Amino acid sequence: MTVHQEKTPGWLDWHPAPSRPALTLPAGAVDAHCHVFGPAAAFPYAPERKYTPCDASAEQLFALRDHLGFDRNVIVQATCHGADNRALVDALRRSGGRARGVATVRPGVSDAELRELHEAGVRGVRFNFVRRLVDVTPRADLWDVVRRIAPLGWHVVLYFEAADLAGLREFFLSVPVPLVVDHLGRPDVSKDPDGPEFAEFLSFLRARDDIWCKVSCPERLSLTGPAALDGERDAYRDVVPFARRVVEEFPDRVLWGTDWPHPNLKDHMPDDGLLVDFLPHVAPTAELRQQLLVDNPTRLYWPENEGS
Numbered sequence: 001m002t003v004h005q006e007k008t009p010g011w012l013d014w015h016p017a018p019s020r021p022a023l024t025l026p027a028g029a030v031d032a033h034c035h036v037f038g039p040a041a042a043f044p045y046a047p048e049r050k051y052t053p054c055d056a057s058a059e060q061l062f063a064l065r066d067h068l069g070f071d072r073n074v075i076v077q078a079t080c081h082g083a084d085n086r087a088l089v090d091a092l093r094r095s096g097g098r099a100r101g102v103a104t105v106r107p108g109v110s111d112a113e114l115r116e117l118h119e120a121g122v123r124g125v126r127f128n129f130v131r132r133l134v135d136v137t138p139r140a141d142l143w144d145v146v147r148r149i150a151p152l153g154w155h156v157v158l159y160f161e162a163a164d165l166a167g168l169r170e171f172f173l174s175v176p177v178p179l180v181v182d183h184l185g186r187p188d189v190s191k192d193p194d195g196p197e198f199a200e201f202l203s204f205l206r207a208r209d210d211i212w213c214k215v216s217c218p219e220r221l222s223l224t225g226p227a228a229l230d231g232e233r234d235a236y237r238d239v240v241p242f243a244r245r246v247v248e249e250f251p252d253r254v255l256w257g258t259d260w261p262h263p264n265l266k267d268h269m270p271d272d273g274l275l276v277d278f279l280p281h282v283a284p285t286a287e288l289r290q291q292l293l294v295d296n297p298t299r300l301y302w303p304e305n306e307g308s
């Protein structure tokens with residue numbers, strides 16, 4: 001059967017020839033947020049999806065990993081695959097232990113499926129609250145999932161818009177497993193990093209010492225650029241104060257990832273090599289980059305390798 005899954009109109013494909021970063025990454029660096037999409041012929045996109053991406057296979061992700069100088073990946077299930085984690089599991093198995101995963105599961109997931117996900121390398125589930133990506137999931141369903149995954153030692157990755165944090169905070173803080181926030185909690189970077197909205201986000205991070213934060217996606221958050229293209233190593237300046245604030249206050253619970261293949265970007269597709277070269281702006285010392293790229297993701301995703 002031929003699978004016809006046309007890309008969403010205006011879709012931007014991943015950069016075909018990213019530069020090699022000027023920054024040499026520390027040994028053991030982890031790209032802690034990236035995705036695999038399809039290929040649709042083998043792993044069709046979910047009927048309930050809100051967008052249809054271009055394919056972005058495990059082999060293509062691993063080629064990028066090697067090109068940029070990363071050692072490992074954390075692959076995050078994206079909404080275009082719904083709760084069908086087959087493409088994710090396939091990628092984890094092909095990685096030879098060099099990738100761990102974050103899945104999407106529904107409350108009815110079987111014990112056998114959870115066991116299979118864990119054996120493949122899944123260590124968390126993602127709860128997505130971004131309205132353009134998903135329909136609302138009833139709180140009771142989320143609770144059921146939390147109850148199922150807690151005994152496995154997994155965490156919950158949270159994707160939400162900054163404006164929605166006030167309404168979600170109490171629920172998040174009641175979830176009894178570690179939390180990982182995607183993309184700085186998506187701040188409006190036209191606002192003051194010292195203003196009340198970002199203060200609310202920092203206060204959320206302070207509320208528990210097991211809330212982690214990805215300081216990723218400047219290309220998605222930036223309003224003024226300049227884009228990480230054409231040799232630009234001083235990109236996305238409006239995002240820097242927000243990301244740097246979080247890295248400096250929480251150096252032992254920040255993570256970073258490329259977000260390859262950058263779904264749903266509208267105005268440009270960054271050069272992934274230049275995105276890596278953005279890192280010294282948010283983590284200016286080698287010590288901070290060692291924590292951000294190696295120590296922290298190893299502790300969360302490969303605790304058995306910590307210190308080795």
Ligand SMILES: O=C(O)/C=C(\CC(=O)C(=O)O)C(=O)O
Pocket residue numbers: 077078079080128133159182259262263264
């Ligand atoms: O790549 C990301 O993290 C962000 C996405 C896509 C996504 O999260 C999903 O489909 O699950 C976005 O903002 O469109």
